[in-house]
Amino acid sequence: LFDLSGKVAIVTGGAQGIGKGIALRLAEAGASIVVSDINLESAQATVAEMKKTHFKAVAVKSDTSKVADAERTVQEAIEAFGDLDILVNNAGIYPFASTESMTEGIWDKTIDINLKGIMFFTQAAARAMIAKGHGGKIVNIASVDGFHPTGNLLSYDASKGGVVMLTKALAKDLAGKGINVNAIAPGAIVTPGASGGLSGMSKEQIDAVTKAFLATIPMGRQGTPDDIGRVALFLASEAADYMTGSVVVADGGYLVG
Numbered sequence: 001l002f003d004l005s006g007k008v009a010i011v012t013g014g015a016q017g018i019g020k021g022i023a024l025r026l027a028e029a030g031a032s033i034v035v036s037d038i039n040l041e042s043a044q045a046t047v048a049e050m051k052k053t054h055f056k057a058v059a060v061k062s063d064t065s066k067v068a069d070a071e072r073t074v075q076e077a078i079e080a081f082g083d084l085d086i087l088v089n090n091a092g093i094y095p096f097a098s099t100e101s102m103t104e105g106i107w108d109k110t111i112d113i114n115l116k117g118i119m120f121f122t123q124a125a126a127r128a129m130i131a132k133g134h135g136g137k138i139v140n141i142a143s144v145d146g147f148h149p150t151g152n153l154l155s156y157d158a159s160k161g162g163v164v165m166l167t168k169a170l171a172k173d174l175a176g177k178g179i180n181v182n183a184i185a186p187g188a189i190v191t192p193g194a195s196g197g198l199s200g201m202s203k204e205q206i207d208a209v210t211k212a213f214l215a216t217i218p219m220g221r222q223g224t225p226d227d228i229g230r231v232a233l234f235l236a237s238e239a240a241d242y243m244t245g246s247v248v249v250a251d252g253g254y255l256v257g
């Protein structure tokens with residue numbers, strides 16, 4: 001049911017964190033993986049690691065905020081592996097900004113990477129899938145912030161609310177083409193990007209923030225990239241053939257409180 005042998009997947013922002021966790025799970029299930037990331041060196045390091053385990057993977061430098069990069073990344077996937085079956089729209093940034101500190105630059109960058117990127121990577125992938133005469137699976141990485149705002153993350157929260165609705169709109173639009181579009185809304189996941197928010201704090205401060213934070217998660221622990229990788233594997237597999245437009249929450253119970 002979860003066998004992805006012969007399938008080709010692109011994972012945006014696949015070099016580290018949640019994207020890497022997803023890339024590893026899809027590769028383990030047999031898919032050939034395009035690790036697409038704005039940081040080529042980091043993507044190449046992930047691919048080198050994957051090849052040691054005999055996974056099939058290539059690194060492609062792409063910026064999800066650039067429409068031209070979407071077309072090129074899809075073409076490179078087809079050149080490398082001959083087809084495209086799965087797209088995971090994972091790349092995202094989460095800059096802190098309040099009403100007072102928001103700038104046009106922060107706003108545009110967040111929306112362009114987190115939301116516009118999903119639109120145009122999906123457009124490019126859907127065109128390729130349709131041209132190849134088959135459907136496919138699109139998995140978008142939203143966030144619990146698409147439902148429940150975190151303080152000081154205004155552009156991020158707006159972008160993730162947009163990802164939730166864009167997932168549903170794309171699902172409706174592409175259902176007739178055999179392309180399933182679903183999303184995952186992760187809660188707090190331990191990744192290099194998430195840890196970056198704690199840089200500059202003392203150990204005591206980090207311990208205090210972490211304790212207060214864990215108190216908001218009924219399961220009492222933060223998630224791992226693999227916690228999300230396993231959900232992505234489910235949505236990318238035939239187990240999810242009758243699902244489209246769903247947003248699967250994976251947050252240790254945070255949203256139920």
Ligand code: NAD
Nearest residue numbers: 013015017018038063064091092143188189191192193194
């Ligand atoms: P991360 O910062 O650890 O990794 C993100 C990766 O995306 C990096 O490799 C980075 O180089 C790449 N990237 C950044 N901008 C890019 C761009 N313009 N084009 C292509 N690649 C780009 O982040 P993470 O914590 O693993 O988050 C991944 C996704 O999961 C994001 O969409 C984020 O919003 C979402 N998410 C994370 C959490 C969490 O707690 N970590 C929770 C909910 C949702």
